Amino acid sequence: MLTRRHGQFAECEDAVQEALLEAALRWPGSGIPDNPRAWLFTVASRRLVDHWRSESARQAREERAVALEPPPPGDDAGGPVSDADDGAGGFAEDTLALLFLCCHPALSAPSQLALTLRAIGGLTTAEIASAFLVPEATMGQRISRAKQGIRKAGARFEMPEASERKARLGVVLHVLYLIFNEGYAASSGPSMRREDLTTEAIRLTRLLWGLLPEEHAVGGLLALMLLTDGRRRARSLPDGRLVPLAEQDRGLWDAAQIAEGLKLLPSVLGVGRPGPYQLQAAIAAVHAEAASAEKTDWPQILALYTVLEAVAPSPVVTLNRAVAVAMVEGPRAALDQLEGLESELGQGHRLDAVRGHLLEMSGNPAQARESFLAAARKTRSLPEQQYLLVKAANLGKFST
Known part of the structure; x- marks a missing residue:
C-alpha cells in the first residue's frame, strides 16, 4: 500500500x-x-x-x-484509509503488484527471489539464507543490493504488461514455492511449520491462478500446495513431535483440500509438456490417493521423479528420487544415488537424514546412527532435531 x-x-x-x-x-x-x-x-x-x-x-x-x-x-x-487501500480486492492487487515488482528483470534471479521472500513472505534473512544454502551475511548483502537495484531501475509499482509479466512468471512461482516450503517445513525454530507462510503462499498462488488461468504452471503449483498442505494435521503429534509420512494417520488429512488439488491436477497436466510443479503435484497426488503407506504406488512415483530429474535437474530432486529408488529397487541402489551430492547439499541436514534412513533400511544401524546424529547437528528446526536424535538413540540400542 x-x-x-x-x-x-x-x-x-x-x-x-x-x-x-x-x-x-x-x-x-x-x-x-x-x-x-x-x-x-x-x-x-x-x-x-x-x-x-x-x-x-x-x-x-x-x-x-x-x-x-x-x-x-x-x-x-487510526486515520482513514480509502476503500482502495483497505479493501480486500485492492490489497490483493497490491500484493501481486509488489510480487512482480520484486521480480524486476533488472535484478538477478537470486536477488529477485531473496527480495520477494523478504518483502512478501516476511522471512528473516537467516531463513532465506537457509533456503538458499548460503551464509546469512551473504544473503543480507544480496537483499541490500536488490533494494538498490529496484531504486536504480526506476521500477514503478504497477502490474507489468502481459509480455513482461510472462517473462517474470518463473521467478514469481519459484518465490511462492520457497515461501510455501519454509512454512510447511520451517528451517528453524520450535515449530515444525509456519501456517502463516503456507496460508499466504496458497492465497497468493490462488490470486495468480485467477489472473493467469492459461498458465498451467501456476495451476500445477497451486495443486502441489493443496495436496501437500492437506497432510499438515497428521505431520506432528500434540506435543510437537514429527510424524513421517509412512506413519501418519491419513484420517487426519484434510479431505476437502486434497480433493480440490486432485480435481485441479488433470486440467494442468493434460496439455503440453508438464513442468516441474505439475510433476511434483502428480507425485503428491500418488501419495494422496494411497489408502495406506503400504499401498503407495512407488514405481509410479519413481517414474515421475525420473521425468522430473530430466525436466528440472537439481540435487534436491536427486535426493528425493533416491528415496523412491529405495522403495522400488532397495536401499543399496538408493545409496549409490547419493554419490556426488555432498558438495551441493552437505551444509544442510537432509542429505545426512536420507542417508541415515537408507542405511537403517539396509541393516547398518551403526552408520545410520552416525548419519542421524550428523543431521541433528546441522538442522535448526527443533522438531526435526528431536526426531533425528530419537532415531539415533533407538539405533544405538542395536549398534553396540
Whole structure:
C-alpha cells in the first residue's frame, strides 16, 4: 500500500518496520485499534514524511513529502484509509503488484527471489539464507543490493504488461514455492511449520491462478500446495513431535483440500509438456490417493521423479528420487544415488537424514546412527532435531 502511494520501495519497508515496532510498544497498553491496518498505514506514512524532511533534500522533494502527508489522525493513530487501500480486492492487487515488482528483470534471479521472500513472505534473512544454502551475511548483502537495484531501475509499482509479466512468471512461482516450503517445513525454530507462510503462499498462488488461468504452471503449483498442505494435521503429534509420512494417520488429512488439488491436477497436466510443479503435484497426488503407506504406488512415483530429474535437474530432486529408488529397487541402489551430492547439499541436514534412513533400511544401524546424529547437528528446526536424535538413540540400542 505504501509503495503504491509513495514509491521508494526500500524506504517504505523501513517505515513499515518502524510502524510495527511502535505498535508492539503501544498496543499492549492502549489496546488494538479498531482498524489495525489503517493505524499501521498512517504511522508508517508519517515515518516516511519525517524521513524525507530530515534528509534536507531538494525543495521539490520536500514539497512532495508535505503534500503526501496524511491528515493527522486522532490519539489512536487510526486515520482513514480509502476503500482502495483497505479493501480486500485492492490489497490483493497490491500484493501481486509488489510480487512482480520484486521480480524486476533488472535484478538477478537470486536477488529477485531473496527480495520477494523478504518483502512478501516476511522471512528473516537467516531463513532465506537457509533456503538458499548460503551464509546469512551473504544473503543480507544480496537483499541490500536488490533494494538498490529496484531504486536504480526506476521500477514503478504497477502490474507489468502481459509480455513482461510472462517473462517474470518463473521467478514469481519459484518465490511462492520457497515461501510455501519454509512454512510447511520451517528451517528453524520450535515449530515444525509456519501456517502463516503456507496460508499466504496458497492465497497468493490462488490470486495468480485467477489472473493467469492459461498458465498451467501456476495451476500445477497451486495443486502441489493443496495436496501437500492437506497432510499438515497428521505431520506432528500434540506435543510437537514429527510424524513421517509412512506413519501418519491419513484420517487426519484434510479431505476437502486434497480433493480440490486432485480435481485441479488433470486440467494442468493434460496439455503440453508438464513442468516441474505439475510433476511434483502428480507425485503428491500418488501419495494422496494411497489408502495406506503400504499401498503407495512407488514405481509410479519413481517414474515421475525420473521425468522430473530430466525436466528440472537439481540435487534436491536427486535426493528425493533416491528415496523412491529405495522403495522400488532397495536401499543399496538408493545409496549409490547419493554419490556426488555432498558438495551441493552437505551444509544442510537432509542429505545426512536420507542417508541415515537408507542405511537403517539396509541393516547398518551403526552408520545410520552416525548419519542421524550428523543431521541433528546441522538442522535448526527443533522438531526435526528431536526426531533425528530419537532415531539415533533407538539405533544405538542395536549398534553396540
